[in-house]
Amino acid sequence: GESVGLHLPTLSVQEGDNSIINCAYSNSASDYFIWYKQESGKGPQFIIDIRSNMDKRQGQRVTVLLNKTVKHLSLQIAATQPGDSAVYFCAEIPLFSGGYNKLIFGAGTRLAVHP
């Protein structure tokens, strides 16, 4: 909801610029990663995922990069639009989570797009 974005790191960008949101994950055994977008008053919505056997994956206007050496994940949004304003979460699934897809979420980053 509206309070989700409070106390979070904020990335402010101009409309039309590219955005890069970063995430450090915690578990070296994590094998699957997802980026979620949460707009005010809504539940998280899937954006893009990547598995640990890949370094890069592209979707529509979004690219996820994975650096397993330093346990770092990034989300790049091309030509950022006002509708991209939201809180973005990275999530990981450790390989040994029992097959139950237990997502571990980061704290999130608020993206603010200015005209």
Next chain:
Amino acid sequence: DVKVTQSSRYLVKRTGEKVFLECVQDMDHENMFWYRQDPGLGLRLIYFSYDVKMKEKGDIPEGYSVSREKKERFSLILESASTNQTSMYLCASSVGGYGTEAFFGQGTRLTVV
């Protein structure tokens, strides 16, 4: 499209009340989850279920219980609500097996007074 529906968007309850949060998914998913979301803390897993009548504790199960009598429905129960349980509660579901995305409901904002 997968649909995960939470029964209430907003709830206000009194301290000590027993509270039920209901979640229904329509995609025959095996896994269902309950998270709570607090400012600056991200999403924290309370409980999850991988099959009917099966449940596992998440990271913060204290003060909560769950029920899954039917595959499509997963209920979160606050046995005796307290003010520190004021939060946004999110339900999610996913298919069984490893490495698939979870689909979320719209959330229930619970205020305990």
